[in-house]
Amino acid sequence: MYRFAAVLGAVIAVAMPSLYDAHAATAQENYRLYCTQCHGITGNGHGINADGLAVSARDHSSAIEMSKLTDEELRLAITKGGEAVTKSELMPPWAQVLRANEIDELVVHLRKLCKCVAAK
Numbered sequence: 573m574y575r576f577a578a579v580l581g582a583v584i585a586v587a588m589p590s591l592y593d594a595h596a597a598t599a600q601e602n603y604r605l606y607c608t609q610c611h612g613i614t615g616n617g618h619g620i621n622a623d624g625l626a627v628s629a630r631d632h633s634s635a636i637e638m639s640k641l642t643d644e645e646l647r648l649a650i651t652k653g654g655e656a657v658t659k660s661e662l663m664p665p666w667a668q669v670l671r672a673n674e675i676d677e678l679v680v681h682l683r684k685l686c687k688c689v690a691a692k
């Protein structure tokens with residue numbers, strides 16, 4: 573019986589990850605997991621893949637660069653990739669990987685990294 577319950581629990585846990593996902597990833601964790609390989613741990617654009625990129629990854633720590641962009645542009649670039657904002661396709665789209673609210677939280681996180689406000 574216990575064994576059955578354990579198996580059932582595991583099946584439900586696999587089938588309904590969102591309900592069992594007691595620890596939702598924070599924007600910082602998502603950034604570390606998905607963005608730092610190109611944008612760098614501190615967001616300065618020098619991740620371990622940076623040398624292999626024909627177009628440099630955006631320096632998210634640059635207030636000068638980042639304050640030229642609106643939050644909508646950041647959201648669109650993250651959701652649909654660089655091409656959607658007429659930038660390099662080397663910036664991948666994340667709509668299939670991250671939920672809309674996680675992308676919103678990443679936009680907030682990017683504003684912390686640049687210590688800047690959005691362009692109007």
Ligand code: HEC
Nearest residue numbers: 606607610627628629630646649650654657659660662663
């Ligand atoms: C495979 C490398 C790579 C990964 C991984 C990556 N990026 Fe990028 N990203 C780039 C490159 C290259 C650019 C610069 C595109 C350009 O300027 O043409 C860029 C640009 C951007 C921009 C600026 C777009 C603009 O309008 O200038 C944002 C915002 C961004 N990335 C966010 C993210 C976030 C958030 C993640 C993680 C979820 C991420 N990126 C993961 C390569 C990457």
